[in-house]
Amino acid sequence: MARIELFWIFLDDFYSVEALKKLNLEGFDWSSRHAGGQTILVRHVRNTLGQPAEKFVDGLETLDWLIRSGASIEQTCTRGEFSFGWTDLPDVPPVSLQVEGLNAISFARALQKKMRETLEHWKDEEAFLAKVLESLAEAFTQSGPNAAGPRVSIHEGIAELWEKSLAAKDSHDLTIETADGVVTAHAHMLKAASLVVRAMLESPMKEGKTQRIEIKDMSSKAVSLFLEILDEPDCETALHALDLAHRWQVEVVVAILTDLLTGMITDASFETIAEHAPLKANIAKHTGRSQSRPPPCRGTALPRWIAIEAERAEIQAPSHVSDAAVVMKDAEGCSKQAVETASLVLALITGFLQMAQMAQTAQAELFWIFLDDFYPLEALKELNLTGFDWSSRHENGQTVLARHICNTLMQHPSKYEDIENCLKTMEWLIHSGANIEQKCFGAESRFSWLWWKPPPFCVQYGGLSAISYARALQKKMRKKLWVDEVEENMSDEEFFLTRVLELFAAVSADSSPSVAGPRVSIHEGIAELWETSLAAKDSHDLTIETGDGVVTAHVHMLKASSSVVTAMLESPMKEGKTARIEIQDTSGKAVSLFLEILYTCSAQDEPDYETALGALDLAHRWQVEAVVAILTDLLAGMITDASFAAIAEHALLKGLERLKTAAQRFEAESTRVQADLRAGRLLAVAQLFHGRSNPSKPNKPKPKRHWM
Structure with missing residues (x-):
């Protein structure tokens, strides 16, 4: 995927941590390795050592972020060798190291030992490696068995709904009397979090009868901190909240507060915090951890292997339809499977033939002429x-974006000294529909310039996307910067390619599966509590009557998330009087999916696209923007030949631009969808997407009005 390729490019080119964050790496596999077999952390340390010493601080900042994001300290390299040396000090022997089998710690240590053998040449680098080992040690300690625990990423809008629910004091049904005031909460949340509280509130004792709990030895600030994390609480408040969490055996809050207090240790607070530590140390041994909640579901589109195999095999369209018909002739008399396979190949060849024919139209011909001649935007x-x-593709097999890169580089520097204009054209091409991940056919591009005389060089572009092509060119140019010492002549070209890759990164982040909105990282146990709360049906006070059954939920959650539902439930109408909502046109599965995402930002089971569309329709109707955004992303990955029409129609009717863009891209790649559109089988989508009518049914003339 584009984001993965861009991540490694940015890491190798020592981009800032801010630039890496903008790549929107939600779902990225942090256990992946570089093409050379090195782990993420080993590769980053190696890249940092290639920078000037003043950049080492930035390298440490990025290292910390990579670890927090999920890069493993203990993961080992599968192969590779590094050699470090000074280009301007050829007499200094380089430091070489085999990295196979080394993790980030052993790599940094082995390299440090090598450098200490000739320390006079490697003082800054050795000091940097010492700091790397300190960072790794600190991170390893924090991620060990005493750390707060695993974290999950959720949509920021869902976290805001939880916050609104907590703030909805009119729906609170539990009162906690503290030493200096009263704090309220939802009983079902405390019961889901704590077996101790559940026992109290479900007992025949005073707490169960009155739904009131007295904790006179605790301040209201400490109880509030237990229920939510306040802005910059002091050490004393945090310790009291820890005491309450420990008393009620709420392990997840104990873990979070332990992490918080670890960062609060000072000379003044050391004795108090140290006194609490051994007293609370054994909670994990006496409280069972709940089962890990399933990862947030993400619909996965079926692989479009036809187009992939065609590109991989570099299938070219025949010049005549009769040539394609040979495929079917060869299949005559064969098995049914052979005939079906031949039909599929014929459809594929026909699709390529149509693309070739389209390239001969005046519109396409003019476009390629204008692009090749470097016309302005x-x-x-x-x-x-x-x-x-x-x-x-261009007649030589290059994609639109690869061709534009090639054309720009072949101009005289005076023509693209205003790089911003070149990038604006690139951005317009992408927004118009050019795909940064589409791969080129063909062989190679040869670069030579008439206005100065460096040796020409060639770059193979067959099988490369625009990203891979730009990167391959950049590497070639950088090699010439060093070897041929022509940096003044090629600096403009190399800078242009750097800006192109940055543009691709921005586009990838905007169109990636994670653009539903900003996300926040929370302790996994907190997410589990909300899942438990959703499952606690005995505390539900809202009934939703669907087309095939009844689903229940908490009134305060729906009111916190939707102004539409709030208006219904606070009105004198039937919904307000009975706390029942009828939506007979929506299935129970769709409503359940909507509620799962609302409560937990995840789903227990992977839904089908029809259920997801039903949930999207409900979220859109009730104006729950966070759930709409999440389902939009989910459905963008569920587009197949079978689901295209339904998903595209919803995207268009609801004005969901990201989903519409995903559908348009699928249409451009699917020969079956294109055939259905031409045959008029997807009339509604054709009219909405392209303004086309059914070719088999001429438009009826509008009846003439007779004025009286």
Whole structure:
């Protein structure tokens, strides 16, 4: 995927941690390795050592962020060798190291030992490695068995709904009397979190009868901190909250407060915190951890292997339809499976033939001429490219974006000294429909310049996307910067490619599966509590009557999330009087999925696209934007030939631009969808997407009105 490729490019080129964060790496596999077999942390340490010493501080900051994000300290390299040396000090022997089998710690230590053998040449580097080992030690300690525990990422909007629910004091049904005031909460949340509290509130004792708990030895601030994390609590408040969490055996809050207090240790607080530590140490031994909640579901689209195999095999369209018909002739008399396979191949060849024929139209021909001759963006816009196939390729096999990169680099520097204009054209091409991940056919591009005489160089582009092509060019140019010492001549080109990759990164983040909105990281146990709360049906006070059954929930959660539901439940109408809502046009499975995402930002089981569409319709109707955004992302990954029409129609009717873009991209790649559109089988989608009517049914003339 584009984000993975861009991550390694940014890591190798020593981009700042802010730039890495913008890549939006939700779902990234932090256990992946570099193409050379090195782990993420080993690769980053190696890259940092190649920078000037003043950049080492930035390298340490990025190292900390990589570890917090999920990069493993203990993961080992599968292969690779590093050699460090000074280009301007050829007499200094380089430091070489085999990294196979080494993790980040052993790599840094082995390299440090090597450098100490000739320390006079490696003082800054050895000091940096010492700090790396300190950072790794600190991170390893924090991620060990005493750490707060695993964390999950949820949509920020869901976290805000939880906060609103906590703040909805009119729905609180539990009172906690503290030493200096009263604090209220939802009983079902405390019962889900603590077996001790559940026993109290379900007993025939005073607490159970009155739904009131007295803890006169605790301040209201400490109880409030237990219920929510306040802004910068002091050490004393945090310790009291820890005492309450320990008393009620709420392990997740104990873990979070332990982490918080670890960072509060000072000369003044050391004795008090140290006194609490051994007293609370054994809670994990006496309280069972709940089962890990399933990871947030993400719908996965079926692989479009036809297009992938075609690109991999570099299938070219025949010049005549009769050539394609040979495929079917060869299958005559064969098995049914052979005939079906031949039909599929024929459809594939026909699709390529249509692309080739389209390239001969005046519209496409003019586009490629304007692109090759480096016309300005305004001239390209005037071509009126409505209906242009942005997945088409240049006659030499290059994609639209790869061709634009090539054309830009072949201009005289005076033509693209205003790099911003070149990038604006690139951005416009992408927004118009050009795909940064589409791969080129063909062989290689040869670069030579007439206005100065460096040796020409070639770059193979067959099988490369625009990202891979830009990176391959950049590496070639950087090699020439060092070897041929022509940095003044090629600095503009290399800088242009750097900006292109940054643009691709921004586009990838905007269109990635994680663009539903900002996300926050929370302790996994907190998410489990909300899941337990949803499952606590005895505390539900809202009934939703669906098309095939009844689903229940908490009134305060729905009111916190939706102004539409709030208006219904606070009105004198039937919904307000009975706390029952009827939605007979929605299935129970769809409503349950909506509630699962609302409560937990996840789903227990992977839903089908019809259930997801039903949940999306409900979220859109009730104006729950966070759930709409999450389901939009989910459905973008569920588009297949079978689901295309339904998902595309919902995207268009509800004005969901990200989902519409995903559907348009799928349409551009699916020969079956294109065939259905041409045959008029997807009339509604064709009219909404392209303004086309059914070709088999001419439009009826509008009846003439007779004025009386």
